[in-house]
Amino acid sequence: xxxxxxxxxxxxxxxxxxxxxxxxxxxxxxxxxxxxxxxxxxxxxxxxxxxxxxxxxxxxxxxxxxxxxxxxxxxxxxxxxxxxxxxxxxxxxxxxxxxxxxxxxxxxxxxxxxxxxxxxxxxxxxxxxxxxxxxxxxxxxxxxxxxxxxxxxxxxxxxxxxxxxxxxxxxxxxxxxxxxxxxxxxxxxxxxxxxxxxxxxxxxxxxxxxxxxxxxxxxxxxxxxxxxxxxxxxxxxxxxxxxxxxxxxxxxxxxxxxxxxxxxxxxxxxxxxxxxxxx
Numbered sequence: 001x002x003x004x005x006x007x008x009x010x011x012x013x014x015x016x017x018x019x020x021x022x023x024x025x026x027x028x029x030x031x032x033x034x035x036x037x038x039x040x041x042x043x044x045x046x047x048x049x050x051x052x053x054x055x056x057x058x059x060x061x062x063x064x065x066x067x068x069x070x071x072x073x074x075x076x077x078x079x080x081x082x083x084x085x086x087x088x089x090x091x092x093x094x095x096x097x098x099x100x101x102x103x104x105x106x107x108x109x110x111x112x113x114x115x116x117x118x119x120x121x122x123x124x125x126x127x128x129x130x131x132x133x134x135x136x137x138x139x140x141x142x143x144x145x146x147x148x149x150x151x152x153x154x155x156x157x158x159x160x161x162x163x164x165x166x167x168x169x170x171x172x173x174x175x176x177x178x179x180x181x182x183x184x185x186x187x188x189x190x191x192x193x194x195x196x197x198x199x200x201x202x203x204x205x206x207x208x209x210x211x212x213x214x215x216x217x218x219x220x221x222x223x224x225x226x227x228x229x230x231x232x233x234x235x236x237x238x239x240x241x242x243x244x245x246x247x248x249x250x251x252x253x254x255x256x257x258x259x260x261x262x263x264x265x266x267x268x269x270x271x272x273x274x275x276x277x278x279x
Contacts (some may be wrong), residue, residue, distance in 0.1 A: 013029070013256050014233060014254045014255070014256060015249075015254055015255055015256075016256060016257075017239060017242065017245060017256075017257035017258070017259075017265055017268045017269060017272065018256075018257070018258050018265070019258075019259065019260065019261075019262050019265040020258055020260065021260050022077060022237040022238065022258045022259075022260065023076055023077050023080065025237070025258050026077070026080040026081070026084060026237060026258075027080060029084055030084075031083055031084070032083075032084070032085065032086045032087065032089070033084055033086070033233065034081075034084045034085055034086065034089060034233050034234075034235040034256070035085075035086050035088065035089050035090075035152065035228050035229075035232035035233050035234065036089060036090050036091075036092070036152075036223075036224065036227045036228040036232060036233075036234045036235070036253075037081050037084065037085060037089070037090075037091045037092070037234075037235045037236070037237070038092045038094070038220065038223060038224075038234070038235075038236050038244050039077075039078070039081060039091065039092065039093045039094065039236070039237060039238055040094040040213070040215065040236070040238050040240065040244075041074060041077070041093075041094075041095075041238050042059070042061040042063075042070075042238075043061065043095060043096050043098055043099065043213075044061065044063060044067065044070040044098050044099050045061045045098065046061065046062055046063075046066075047061060047062065048060050048061065048062070049061050049212040049213060059212070059261055059264075067099070067102065070099065071099075071102060071103070071106065074103065074106070075106060075110075077237070078091075078093070078103075078106065078107065078110055079110055081237070082110055082111060082146065084235070085146040086146065087146055087147055087150055088146070088147070088150050088151050088152050089145070089146045089151070089152075090117075090143060090144065090145055090146070090151055090152065090153075090227040090228075091107075091111075091143070091144045091146075092120075092141050092142070092143050092223055092227065093107065093141065093142045093144075094139060094140075094141050094215075095139065095140055095141075095142070096136075096138075096139045096140065097136055097140075100140045100142070103142065104119075104142055107142060107144055111144045111145075111146075114148055115144050115145050115146070115147070115148050116142070116143075116144055117143040117144060117145055117148070117151070118141075118142075118143040118194050119140060119141075119142060119143075119194065120140065120141040120142075120143060120194045120195075120196060121138050121139075121140060121141075121194065121195045121196065122138055122139045122140070122141060122196050122198060122219060123137060123138045123195060123196065123197050123198075124137060124138065124139075124197075124198060124199055124200040125137065125199050125200065126200040141223070143227070151227075152227055152228055152229060152232070153226060153227065154225060154226050154227075154229070155191055155192075155226075156191070156192040156222065156225060156226050157186060157188040157189045157190065157191055157192065158188070158189045158190075158192060159189050159190060159192075160189065160190075161174065161185055161189065161190055163176055163185070165177075166185065169184070172187060173185070173187050174187065192222070192226075196219070196222065198216065198218055198219050198222075199216075200216065201214065201216045207243075209241045209267050209271070211240060211241035211263070211264065211267055213240060214240065214241045214243060215243050216243075217243055217246065217247050220243050220244050220247040221247050221251070224244070224247050224248055224251055224253060225251065228248075228253055229253075230251070230252040230253065231252070231253065231254065232253050232254065233253070233254045233255070233256060234248040234253045234254065234255050234256070235255070235256040235257070235258075236255075236256070236257050236258070237257075237258045238258075238259060239257035239258060239259045239264065239268055240259060240261075240264050240268075241264060241267045241268060241271065242257055242264070242267060242268025242269075242271045242272060243271075244257065245257045245268060245271075245272055246271050246272060246275045249272060249275045249277060250275055250276065250277060250278055251278060252277060252278065
């Protein structure tokens, strides 16, 4: 009976965004109810993260106990995310240099090393003060499957081939002549690898809400397209300004967002009301 109630609760929460503590909320949902979970938790920056215009306090990214306290905060939430994934589901955890190595070890324990698929590097261009080390201009996305081999994966292509002397067949397919004969290449471009060169949003971007740590839609679009299909449930339990939800709605996925910050929920709801589904 309890399991039935948990399933019904999940159905009621589709295509919605909720202001709540994500741990308690996730525990109310049924097993295997999400097909893709994108998690962009606080980065343990040990500071209060404010809006760019300082109009509100943003959120507090300080954790009692330092790194150990942060990992203790994250572990039960990642445990619940694993439970919530469907048999073909994927979890994408977005972190930076501060904690990614520690969380990778934790995820290997929770999922099993064989369920690890990718360490994706999001390389971006942005300003910053000079420092006596190489500029830190990337984040890391850790991709895990609930069951490797059963998971959803749609190969993405784009960009230009780096191979020299490419020619085109009469029907427009690129190829290169070799001693062993012609080698044809895919007309849609090379397969996307695990290094993503995607610029950070500019200060004048139409997407920008001034909510701290907002991610560009093109980044989430790549994740959603590769790791889910139309009609799948895409969940973001640290949804912030709602970028994941906006992209999921536009790409005809069901969506579910949770954040403990009322300001984040208000921004997400406004953006979702303005978002259009692709025809």
